[in-house]
Amino acid sequence: QQQVKQSPQSLIVQKGGISIINCAYENTAFDYFPWYQQFPGKGPALLIAIRPDVSEKKEGRFTISFNKSAKQFSLHIMDSQPGDSATYFCAASMESGYSTLTFGKGTMLLVSP
């Protein structure tokens, strides 16, 4: 049973455009929702995270939108750059207790120059 569903599987965006990646979760006990960026040959690196007490969080060009009632959250990358080309993973967890992450399957983003 996949608890975090991510779409699209791949995405091509022109330089300067907006990249949007969506995720949906099933477990209502989840209370921590991070996005990770992974480059080839590297481990995932935390990009931005949100907790369900807010509907939006922005850090630089990256914004998470969170819809608790729909059990959905999304990553928006504004002014996308070629250096943003990577695989992006959404994840979810219960922050209390022992911390483990449930990941989506990933979105491969290519930003064309």
Added chain:
Amino acid sequence: DAGVTQSPTHLIKTRGQQVTLRCSPKSGHDTVSWYQQALGQGPQFIFQYYEEEERQRGNFPDRFSGHQFPNYSSELNVNALLLGDSALYLCASSKRLQGFYGYTFGSGTRLTVV
């Protein structure tokens, strides 16, 4: 300040063999979690170690076992390797009382089973 260090970076094993992967956590961290990332997939949680004990386990068979040492470093052992065990194995370290604050992944060990 060194981050999470994993060794080796790559290795090739034959079906049926056993393998040991190693992880040194980030300085100040006391908890180590292991994940398996198959090609084109998201990481899947294997297990987590804290105070030298397995604290949580994902949906992986008993062929996957681990250990944590007094210096907080950890090993992942896989017995009777299958072709399907080919994956990137990631270690993440954190500080138990800080939840996900500072949760850091290593670059992983690429295991190929032939």
